[in-house]
């Protein structure tokens with residue numbers, strides 16, 4: 001197995017380039033299956049494990065996908081298969097995004113229950129509610145979800161209980177080929193949804209209102225392949241901004257878009273970090289006097305849950321008491337236990353983490369419990385005394401292209417090494433799959 005080994009104490013400086021967004025490219029690749037004519041070309045595609053996984057899912061469904069130098073070409077013209085098996089889907093929850101396109105184009109989809117990060121119960125009831133409102137018959141059994149419609153889906157008015165990103169994307173994709181108009185209310189407003197809608201419209205769809213909570217989709221008869229560029233990854237950008245801040249560094253985060261990062265920028269400034277928009281990116285200049293701040297994660301345009309763990313790492317170095325409240329996922333504090341190994345003082349009270357800082361962070365043997373937790377531990381390691389060794393790197397590889405190389409180029413003392421199995425910490429037991437259907441307790 002591999003580990004990242006980081007020795008804290010270096011100030012980061014220079015510039016780092018941000019890749020295309022994982023959370024934008026996954027739905028875009030899934031949406032490509034809607035094109036019964038022509039080829040799609042997708043630019044600025046990051047070389048991430050999740051991208052390879054969704055490409056494999058599409059290939060299994062009889063779509064031709066090729067990926068070279070950051071560009072994917074997809075030909076989905078052949079007759080599609082409609083069943084996505086467990087061995088692909090379990091790796092990545094976003095595989096479930098093929099359900100909307102399959103249902104719209106072929107009228108049938110049978111998908112194994114999706115996997116994902118160990119960040120709590122992640123039901124898919126809102127996706128299914130949308131498909132059912134459009135006339136699909138949905139059944140669940142033997143670890144699979146099957147949806148079927150005789151003829152075409154029908155446009156409908158759908159109001160989500162919660163602005164779910166995945167449900168919004170799946171329902172928009174399903175509605176593009178439905179008969180009539182679909183109105184989606186309480187829709188998620190994330191920039192990745194705007195990016196998806198732009199692609200769908202380039203394919204011939206009629207989607208308006210993406211980026212607001214009310215999205216209107218008028219069904220069309222057929223969609224065709226199109227060219228599309230993936231927007232920069234705001235979460236990767238935010239991760240490097242926080243890494244720069246925790247080291248008191250001076251880093252230009254190239255391609256980062258300030259509009260998509262407003263809540264993080266506001267919090268960094270509140271903590272005393274200098275953040276400037278420059279031509280070509282965002283510059284972050286750290287301070288040796290970080291101030292405590294309270295953070296509450298929310299759907300966009302609130303503070304993103306995907307930056308919560310990294311922000312916690314930064315708050316461990318800020319003077320005073322900070323409170324982080326996680327409202328999006330019910331169990332996204334798995335990194336707290338790992339931070340405690342690094343001498344962090346954090347108390348959990350329900351959905352809040354109370355941080356007493358500044359902590360005298362010390363390097364330790366830690367485990368990436370999920371994707372962003374992994375990045376956060378590396379960030380904490382940049383500011384800790386001595387060596388921090390992070391294991392379970394497959395989580396980090398889902399969402400970061402060459403995290404070690406990019407941090408090293410900024411001056412961090414960091415390397416990724418292969419270690420013998422016998423040296424693995426006892427904690428490296430296989431992970432249980434934590435996905436379930438049903439109603440999120442918060443909606444019950």
Ligand SMILES: CC(=O)N[C@H]1[C@@H](OP(=O)(O)OP(=O)(O)OC[C@H]2O[C@@H](n3ccc(=O)[nH]c3=O)[C@H](O)[C@@H]2O)O[C@H](CO)[C@@H](O)[C@@H]1O
Pocket residue numbers: 022023024026093094121122123124125126127128162163164165166167188299305306328329330439440
């Ligand atoms: C591939 C991708 O884009 N992943 C992102 C997407 O995940 P994802 O699309 O899975 O996240 P959702 O917005 O759907 O989930 C948000 C909350 O709603 C709940 N929920 C969701 C759907 C549903 O049918 N029922 C239900 O109860 C979830 O359990 C969670 O508590 O948005 C999350 C929230 O910004 C991000 O953390 C993920 O990085």
Ligand SMILES: C=C(OP(=O)(O)O)C(=O)O
Pocket residue numbers: 023093094116117306371372399
């Ligand atoms: C939770 C995340 O991703 P996913 O929804 O793909 O598990 C993430 O990107 O932080």
